Amino acid sequence: MFRNFKMVSKVVFGRGCASQLGDILNAQRRSSKAVMVFLVDDVFKGGTLESRLPLHADDLMVWVNVDDEPKTSYVDQLTTQVKKHMVGKQDRHPSGVIGIGGGSTMDLAKAVSLMLTNAGSSADYQGWDLIKNPAVYHAAVPTLSGTGAEVSRTTVLTGPKKKLGINSDHTVFDQIVLDPELIAGAPNPQRFYTGMDCYIHCVESLEGTYLNSFSQAYGEKAMDLCREVFLADPEDADDKLMMASFCGGMSIAYSQVGVCHALSYGLSFVFGLHHGIGNSVVFDYLEDFYPQGVREFRQMMDRLGIDLPRNLTAGITDAQMNSMVDVALVLEPLWENALGKDWKTIMTREKIQELYLKM
Amino acid sequence: MFRNFKMVSKVVFGRGCASQLGDILNAQRRSSKAVMVFLVDDVFKGGTLESRLPLHADDLMVWVNVDDEPKTSYVDQLTTQVKKHMVGKQDRHPSGVIGIGGGSTMDLAKAVSLMLTNAGSSADYQGWDLIKNPAVYHAAVPTLSGTGAEVSRTTVLTGPKKKLGINSDHTVFDQIVLDPELIAGAPNPQRFYTGMDCYIHCVESLEGTYLNSFSQAYGEKAMDLCREVFLADPEDADDKLMMASFCGGMSIAYSQVGVCHALSYGLSFVFGLHHGIGNSVVFDYLEDFYPQGVREFRQMMDRLGIDLPRNLTAGITDAQMNSMVDVALVLEPLWENALGKDWKTIMTREKIQELYLKM
Numbered sequence: 001m002f003r004n005f006k007m008v009s010k011v012v013f014g015r016g017c018a019s020q021l022g023d024i025l026n027a028q029r030r031s032s033k034a035v036m037v038f039l040v041d042d043v044f045k046g047g048t049l050e051s052r053l054p055l056h057a058d059d060l061m062v063w064v065n066v067d068d069e070p071k072t073s074y075v076d077q078l079t080t081q082v083k084k085h086m087v088g089k090q091d092r093h094p095s096g097v098i099g100i101g102g103g104s105t106m107d108l109a110k111a112v113s114l115m116l117t118n119a120g121s122s123a124d125y126q127g128w129d130l131i132k133n134p135a136v137y138h139a140a141v142p143t144l145s146g147t148g149a150e151v152s153r154t155t156v157l158t159g160p161k162k163k164l165g166i167n168s169d170h171t172v173f174d175q176i177v178l179d180p181e182l183i184a185g186a187p188n189p190q191r192f193y194t195g196m197d198c199y200i201h202c203v204e205s206l207e208g209t210y211l212n213s214f215s216q217a218y219g220e221k222a223m224d225l226c227r228e229v230f231l232a233d234p235e236d237a238d239d240k241l242m243m244a245s246f247c248g249g250m251s252i253a254y255s256q257v258g259v260c261h262a263l264s265y266g267l268s269f270v271f272g273l274h275h276g277i278g279n280s281v282v283f284d285y286l287e288d289f290y291p292q293g294v295r296e297f298r299q300m301m302d303r304l305g306i307d308l309p310r311n312l313t314a315g316i317t318d319a320q321m322n323s324m325v326d327v328a329l330v331l332e333p334l335w336e337n338a339l340g341k342d343w344k345t346i347m348t349r350e351k352i353q354e355l356y357l358k359m
Numbered sequence: 360m361f362r363n364f365k366m367v368s369k370v371v372f373g374r375g376c377a378s379q380l381g382d383i384l385n386a387q388r389r390s391s392k393a394v395m396v397f398l399v400d401d402v403f404k405g406g407t408l409e410s411r412l413p414l415h416a417d418d419l420m421v422w423v424n425v426d427d428e429p430k431t432s433y434v435d436q437l438t439t440q441v442k443k444h445m446v447g448k449q450d451r452h453p454s455g456v457i458g459i460g461g462g463s464t465m466d467l468a469k470a471v472s473l474m475l476t477n478a479g480s481s482a483d484y485q486g487w488d489l490i491k492n493p494a495v496y497h498a499a500v501p502t503l504s505g506t507g508a509e510v511s512r513t514t515v516l517t518g519p520k521k522k523l524g525i526n527s528d529h530t531v532f533d534q535i536v537l538d539p540e541l542i543a544g545a546p547n548p549q550r551f552y553t554g555m556d557c558y559i560h561c562v563e564s565l566e567g568t569y570l571n572s573f574s575q576a577y578g579e580k581a582m583d584l585c586r587e588v589f590l591a592d593p594e595d596a597d598d599k600l601m602m603a604s605f606c607g608g609m610s611i612a613y614s615q616v617g618v619c620h621a622l623s624y625g626l627s628f629v630f631g632l633h634h635g636i637g638n639s640v641v642f643d644y645l646e647d648f649y650p651q652g653v654r655e656f657r658q659m660m661d662r663l664g665i666d667l668p669r670n671l672t673a674g675i676t677d678a679q680m681n682s683m684v685d686v687a688l689v690l691e692p693l694w695e696n697a698l699g700k701d702w703k704t705i706m707t708r709e710k711i712q713e714l715y716l717k718m
Contacts, residue, residue, distance in 0.1 A: 002373035004383060004534075007366045013573040013613060014361035024363060175363075180572070213539070213598035214372040217606060221580040239572035247576060254372060 005253040006169040008151050011176050015239070018141055018179035022054030025096060028137050029056075034095040037082050039064045039109050041101030041143065049100070049143075049182070060085045060094070066104035068272055072123040072159040075108060079115040079122075093117065096137040096174075102194060103147030103156075103275065106140045110155035110171050113138035122166065123159040131168040139175035143182045145241045146194035146276065148201060148249020150176045156275070163269040163327055178246065180238040189306050192230070193276030195241055196297065198248040199226040200279050203293035204258035205251045208337035215255040222248035230300040258338030259289045259347075262331040263355060266324035271312060281308055285358050289338065312359050325352050364612040365528040367510050370535050374598070377500055377538035381413030384455060387496050388415075393454040396441050398423045398468050400460030400502065408459070408502075408541070419444045419453070425463035427631055431482040431518040434467060438474040438481075452476065455496040455533075461553060462506030462515075462634065465499045469514035469530050472497035481525065482518040490527040498534035502541045504600045505553035505635065507560060507608020509535045515634070522628040522686055537605065539597040548665050551589070552635030554600055555656065557607040558585040559638050562652035563617035564610045567696035574614040581607035589659040617697030618648045618706075621690045622714060625683035630671055640667055644717050648697065672718050684711050 012020060025036055035058050042063035044050055055061060060082060068074075082094060093116050099109025113135040115122050125131055140150050149155075153172050154165030165171075186194070202223040205215050225244035229237045264278040273281070280297075287294045301308070313321075329335075329352070335343040371379060384395055394417050401422035403409055414420060419441060427433075441453060452475050458468025472494040474481050484490055499509050508514075512531050513524030524530075545553070561582040564574050584603035588596045623637040632640070639656075646653045660667070672680075688694075688711070694702040 002371050002376040002379065004369050004371045004379070006369050009368065010363050010365050011573075012361050012363045014571055017361040020361065020363070178573070212373055213595060213602050214370075214537070214605075217580055217584065217599075217602040220583075221576055224579075225576065236572060240576075243572050243576040246573075 003254060006153060006172045008172055008176050009174045011178060013178040013242075015181050016179060018177055018182055019052070021098075021141065021177055024175060024177065025054060025098070025139070029095045030091055033058060033090045035059055035086065035089055035091065037085075037094045037097045037112070038062065039078065039097065039099050039101075039105060039112065041066060041105045044100070044143070053100075058089065064101070064105055064108055066101065066108070069163075069268060069274060070104050070107050070111065070155070070157050072121060072126070072157045075111040075115060075122040075157060078108065078112050082112060082116060093136045096139060098139045098141065100141040100143060102142065102144030103149040103197075106142065106147075106149040107155040107157070109138055109140060110135070110173070111157060111166060114155070114166060114168070114170060122157060125166045126157060126159050126162060126164040128167045131166060131170045133170070135170045137174050139177065140173050141177045141179070141182065142242070142245070144186050144190065144194045145183050145245035146196065146198040146248075148198065148245055148252065150178070151246055151249035152252065158269060162330060163265045164330065178242050180236075180242050183242060184238050188304060190276070192300075192304050192306055193274070193280050195226065195230060195244070196280050196283070196300070197276045198222060198245050199230070199297065199300070200260050200283055200293075201248040201252060201257060202226065203290050204260060204338065205255040207290060207293070208255050208258050209340050210255040210337045212254050215251045215253060218247045218251035218253075219255070222251055227296075231303065256333050256337035258334055259286055262328045262334040262338075263352070265331060266326075266328035266356070267312070267359065269327045270320050270324045273312075277309065281312065281359055284308055285355060313356050321353060321356065324356055325349050328352055362613060365512060365531045367531055367535050368533045370537060372537040372601075374540050375538060377536055377541055378411070380457075380500060380536055383534060383536065384413060384457070384498070388454045389450055392417060392449045394418055394445065394448055394450065396444075396453045396456045396471070397421065398437065398456065398458050398460075398464060398471065400425060400464045403459070403502070412459075417448065423460070423464055423467055425460065425467070428522075428627060428633060429463050429466050429470065429514075429516050431480060431485070431516045434470040434474060434481040434516060437467065437471050441471060441475060452495045455498060457498045457500065459500040459502065461501065461503030462508040462556075465501065465506075465508040466514040466516070468497055468499060469494070469532070470516060470525060473514070473525060473527070473529060481516060484525045484527075485516060485518050485521060485523040487526045490525060490529045492529070494529045496533050498536065499532050500536045500538070500541065501601070501604070503545050503549065503553045504542050504604035505555065505557040505607075507557065507604055507611065509537070510605055510608035511611065517628060521689060522624045523689065537601050539595075539601050542601060543597050547663060549635070551659075551663050551665055552633070552639050554585065554589060554603070555639050555642070555659070556635045557581060557604050558589070558656065558659070559619050559642055559652075560607040560611060560616060561585065562649050563619060563697065564614040566649060566652070567614050567617050568699050569614040569696045571613045574610045574612060577606045577610035577612075578614070581610055586655075590662065615692050615696035617693055618645055621687045621693040621697075622711070624690060625685075625687035625715070626671070626718065628686045629679050629683045632671075636668065640671065640718055643667055644714060672715050680712060680715065683715055684708050687711055
């Protein structure tokens with residue numbers, strides 16, 4: 001049984017293409033009174049991006065804070081805010097939800113668009129194919145590249161009990177606006193960590209047991225582009241990084257991520273680490289699993305003078321350790337992809353603990 | 360202004376995935392009485408593929424003949440046949456049109472699905488964005504790889520006056536089923552010529568003036584895959600050729616084809632040559648425009664012992680020559696992509712004639 005992969009419906013790519021956002025959204029507005037909801041990373045408050053947003057009078061603009069990774073409670077709160085905004089409006093739902101920011105902001109936009117049409121808490125839908133109703137139209141304008149959130153069928157959320165995505169065909173964006181000019185200002189090490197998310201996607205996809213030629217083609221291209229961007233500094237590095245993220249995300253369609261992502265989820269759950277940093281912290285200890293990938297990753301780090309956070313787990317309590325291991329072990333497809341059907345004989349609780357204690 | 364590129368909605372890829380076609384289509388059948396229309400290349404008559412078609416009692420199966428490239432008259436005839444089949448049925452339109460074959464068959468399926476919901480003759484819609492109404496659901500199961508028809512927004516048709524596609528977002532397939540096992544049986548030189556369509560897409564896209572990083576990423580990957588398939592015979596050549604075709608088609612999204620395709624359209628219009636052969640015949644005379652590409656193409660030909668048809672235009676009439684030149688010159692975006700904004704000063708009628716006379 002092969003997955004029937006839902007692709008993003010429409011993509012516009014090019015330097016300056018974000019200026020077309022207004023026209024693109026106008027085509028989706030159901031009437032002159034239609035409401036669009038903009039969720040925008042609050043790092044852009046007061047900047048030029050804010051002044052370029054194609055807001056109409058009845059639209060809702062929300063600055064979202066993603067200092068922490070998106071939580072289900074935050075998604076529920078934003079959904080309530082949108083619902084309140086819609087009271088007394090002509091339409092029941094907004095004509096669209098647009099996420100402008102990095103992976104976390106895009107994930108918030110996906111999740112809110114889903115929760116407007118699906119009852120209950122977003123925590124009820126963490127898992128695979130639990131969403132019942134189509135989302136409202138949702139679009140993304142990435143301002144950081146690497147996560148692949150722009151093309152994935154998941155929105156990764158930290159819930160009361162687990163860090164796990166809402167995986168559904170309905171999660172996939174209807175529109176993405178890929179403007180390399182928007183990622184030009186991203187500071188290091190954030191740009192690096194987010195880029196490494198993509199690089200690690202490629203390593204885990206290409207060395208996984210689930211790989212097929214579709215995932216391989218995308219994974220190889222994304223890896224080539226990462227190498228160019230982080231080992232050669234081409235003039236069009238932003239364009240290439242944006243395409244690397246796109247291709248890396250597509251590569252996961254028929255494969256999966258692996259050891260690094262599984263461990264990183266646990267680490268983020270307990271320490272609240274951002275996904276990109278979490279991945280980088282973990283990956284540096286995975287030479288046994290991905291020797292060539294880890295070597296190249298260190299080359300990229302050295303080149304940019306990146307200092308990884310160390311000794312995170314020093315002084316960790318037993319309860320925290322158990323929680324990390326539990327979160328990591330839930331992610332069975334990741335382990336199976338990385339280590340094969342017998343992964344449970346290789347990746348025991350003790351082995352995972354041992355790895356975590358190094359970090 | 361950047362194109363807002365419509366992508367295929369769903370894609371399933373994998374060896375044997377065509378066996379999922381029945382389930383995929385069942386999810387689209389509007390009722391137990393719903394009709395699916397299968398347009399299947401008649402080379403498969405009596406073969407195993409025929410027995411595997413997931414036909415329901417009320418479905419319509421049509422063997423299509425693509426010895427000639429698809430004509431608008433043939434599209435209109437098939438559309439009438441489908442409409443007649445629907446008389447007395449519960450639904451006005453079929454629940455879907457499925458093309459099973461190479462680029463020509465896929466193009467027929469696209470065109471029929473459009474013409475069921477748009478009045479008049481398909482010849483009325485040859486051009487860009489002339490289609491008014493969405494098509495009925497349409498899916499493709501390629502049995503030859505290279506044309507990129509599985510992902511493109513065009514269906515190339517020969518009309519009474521021109522060879523030109525119906526270019527529209529509505530043309531794009533809702534579903535593609537990419538099963539490398541289905542292309543395993545394609546005989547040479549047909550497999551080669553169709554593969555070269557992809558290779559030439561890459562050369563023309565990568566060397567065109569319209570190129571951006573999106574088209575470049577896809578074009579480079581498709582070219583790498585073509586090289587593997589035609590210069591190295593990998594074990595998974597069918598899988599790789601299928602992905603090359605997919606990526607080559609995606610590469611055209613933001614770029615265009617160029618000199619070879621423009622001239623090939625004229626050649627096909629007058630001599631009824633199939634697109635893949637036409638491209639190969641033309642490409643061999645384009646060393647001035649694509650020196651490296653033509654050299655590598657010849658290497659691939661030599662390796663497979665391909666003999667190109669020669670002296671096609673010997674004894675051509677003035678009327679035929681004028682017609683070829685006219686058809687080629689209509690394709691302005693192709694020329695502009697290949698030669699820049701001043702292309703008219705480079706590619707005169709005389710220059711085109713001179714090239715045609717060599718072929």
